[in-house]
Amino acid sequence: MPTQDLTTPPTTTTAVALSLRHVTKTYGSGPRPVTALRDVSVEIPTRSFTAVMGPSGSGKSTLLQAAAGLDRPDSGTVVVGGTDISQLRTKALTTFRRDHVGFVFQAYNLLPHLSVEQNVTLPLLLSGDAVDRAWLAHILDAVGLADLTGRMPSELSGGQQQRAAIARALVTRPAAVFADEPTGALDSVTGHQVLELLRQTAKDLDQTVVMVTHDAVAAGYADRVLFLADGELVGAMDAPDARRVAEHMTTMMAGR
Structure with a gap:
């Protein structure tokens, strides 16, 4: 399957979770500012x-x-x-x-003095919202931690901590x-499990996941890959696999 032009959106009947329109971000001033994003729309x-690769x-x-709202663009909109x-x-x-x-x-x-359940529910504690026990049980079961809710982070493996x-x-x-880079600190087997979990999160838990990665194998788990070069979105690939992603990245690097 060839790399797609971003002017053609993916075929979908679902709503839009995230929209960027003409987003530009420049760092620094003077004679050598760095434009990190240049009129990005997706x-x-x-x-x-x-x-995202x-x-x-x-x-x-x-x-x-x-x-994600961690940094404001200089221009454009993020919805x-x-x-x-x-x-x-x-x-x-x-x-x-x-x-x-x-x-x-x-x-x-993870906060080392809090249990798995306390770490997971911390955002609700900070916002003052009640814990939906049914949803909590559902996601803990989905990530494979239903039997480890009382454990402390030091009692978990790296993969279990990432699941939390x-x-x-x-x-x-x-x-x-x-x-x-959610699997950057994990071995390949554990990384595979976490990537499967992220894919399951989108498919079975009705969530929207956006992952930045440099790893073609990791990108192969996604529904779609967006490719950036010099601050611009230059293409996309639906139903990717690691081989095609790696080949495309090699072509991109050769053309720089």
Whole structure:
């Protein structure tokens, strides 16, 4: 399957979870500013798993940060779950991220003095919201931690800690979950399990997952891969597999 042009959206009957329109982000000033994103426009449907790839310095991390409300674009709009977050004031944006955006990073960021259940429900505690026990039980079962809710992070393997981090990202039923190199600290077998879990999260738990990765194998688990180069979206691939993704990345690197 050839790489698709981004002017043709993926075939879907679902709603849009995330929309970027003409997003530009530049760092620095003076004679040598760096444009990390250049007029980026893309839509990501609900209940999908999207990977973002590109060479070093292509703007992958900046795209994730702008889409998740961690950094403001210089121009353009970012709409998450129907809310234009690029128009929110700082306090409102912080509240929106807490209540409507999930994060999974390479570092698990679990609090060592809290149990699995306490770590997972921490976003609800911070927002003052009640815990939906049925949903909590459902996601803990889905990530394979139903029998480990009382364990402390030090009693878990790396893969189990990342599963707890994924459950924490899901507990608020977010509009989107953003994962930044989520398997970077894991061995290949455990990484495979986490990637399968992220795919299951989109398919079976009706969530939207956007993952930044440099790994073609990891990208092969996604429904779609977006390719960046020099701050611009330059293509997309539906139903990817690791071989085709790797070949495309090699071609991109050769053309730089």
